[in-house]
Amino acid sequence: MPTIVPTRPDVPASLADVVPSALASLRGSTNVLGLPRARSGVVLLVDGLGASSLAQRKGHARTLTATRGFLWSGFPSTTAAALATLTTGALPGEHGLVGYTVLDPDHDRVVKQLSGWDDRMRPEDWPRRRPLFETADVAVHAVGAKRYRSSGLTHAILSGASYVVAATLADRVDRTLELVAPGTEPSLVYLYVPELDMAAHRAGWQSDEWTGLLEGLDGEVRRLAVGLAPDVGLVVTADHGMVDVPEHRRRTFGQHPALVDGLRHVAGDPRLLHLHLEPDASPTVRESFVAAWRAAEGERAWIVTRDEAVAAGWFGPVDPVVLPRLPDVLVAARRSVAWWDGRDRGGAPGDMVGHHGSWTDDETRVPLVRLGAWAPGT
Secondary structure, three states, X not given: OOOOOOOOOXXXXXXXXXXXXXXXXXXXXXXXXXXXXXXXXXXXXXXXXXXXXXXXXXXXXXXXOOOOOEEEOOOOOOHHHHHHHHHHOOOHHHHOOOOOEEEEOOOOEEEEOOOOOEOOEOOOOOOOOOOHHHHOOOEEEEEEOHHHOOOHHHHHHOOOOEEEEOOOHHHHHHHHHHHOOOOOOOEEEEEEEOHHHHHHHHHOOOOHHHHHHHHXXXXXXXXXXXXXXXXXXXXXXEOOOOEEOOHHHEEEOOOOHHHOOOEEEEEEEOOEEEEEEOOOOOHHHHHHHHHHHHHXXXXXXXXXXXXXXXXXXXXXXXXXXXXXXXXXXXXXEOOOOEEEOOOOOOOOOOOOOEEOOOOOHHHHEEEOEEEEOOOOOO
């Protein structure tokens, strides 16, 4: 079945523009987001808050929906890739964190980008771009939970920022207000909010639990905005959105020989499979593999080869070192569906409801909320 390959949407800005624009604002320079000059700034990143989900729950989030704007998250729409895009100002093909789980081609293994860092995938070496915080001309602080302080991903994407531990969302807002209070040195604060993402994975973004957390977040954002001095800007955005996948749409493929013939590694996300073939797979095997996937899942997914994805700019410009990390074939969901190998080595569907990773607007459009000194019209 023919596949129409999606390309970057006609959106004026992406997640890669947020930190460069914030830093430019603090220098008094023009920037992509059009942020006016501020003494200090706050970038609040809500994990898993899609623009479409927010719009559908606007009655529960009056502060977050008072000004309408959105960004393209970049692709894939998954946390490790998107957070690296935010802090490096580069897309995944340039910074090198190209998925949730990815192939480490030098060691022939699949590694989690959130937690799998070790002496063979070092935070100092694996990323191809360094965080902009390392060269910022103001102090940079990252405010988050204690469990993230020493992670490999934190070292990879937050290098150059001082990490400030705060347990609850209210605590994080308190610490942020202290860091940018009148009389403090000019600074940029990165504030990370993971609670909505965890609830969406567990219960779905359409659940009462998720909606309740959104209401709490909205109240804390309002408190933060009101508490900022007039010369401090605030941007609220997200790394990706969410799609709820019901149990009957959680599919396995390992029991179908044509879909695993020549397959060596499965990586990516359940909504964005990275399928890596055996290095010695013949052209005939490769063609048959792609044809089998398109015949079986082409109604539910965009199924493209690595060359097609690179040509379409899915990962942005691709560094030559990053290219071998990309899969031979990508299966990107375009409906409410997710896939697992189903065999021992490939995992099986669980009870997780919310998923992300693919190209849909629900996953790749994220809010851009400007408040304080960065509010529109200031």
